[in-house]
Amino acid sequence: MALSRYELTIRGPVSRTVLDVVRxxxxxxxxxxxxxxxxxxxxxxxxxxxxxxxLLWDTGHHVLAFEEKPA
Incomplete structure (x- = not known):
């Protein structure tokens, strides 16, 4: 299975709790x-x-853009 790099632009700051989960x-x-x-x-x-x-949607964050980038 191919692994990729993604760039997500999110409106406003991401909460500390969500960043901890992502990390x-x-x-x-x-x-x-x-x-x-x-x-x-x-x-x-x-x-x-x-x-x-x-995770982002369930925690009320708004994803403005989502792009696959070359790794």
Whole structure:
């Protein structure tokens, strides 16, 4: 199964609790972006992408953009 890098732009800051969960589950880098927060998640498969998006949506975060990037 191919692993990829994804960049998610999220409106506003991501809560500390959610970032802690993401750090526990995935290798990632979080950086402030022009419209909110940009999460870059490396080495992630399709099932993990779905879990990450569900986590963000379930915790009230708004995903503005979602892109696959070259690793």
């Amino acid at each position: 526990t589950r995935f290798d990632h880098v979080s950086a402030p972006g022009a419209d909110g927060t940009v999460l870059v998640v490396d080495d992630i498969d399709q099932a993990a992408v779905r879990a990450l998006l569900t």
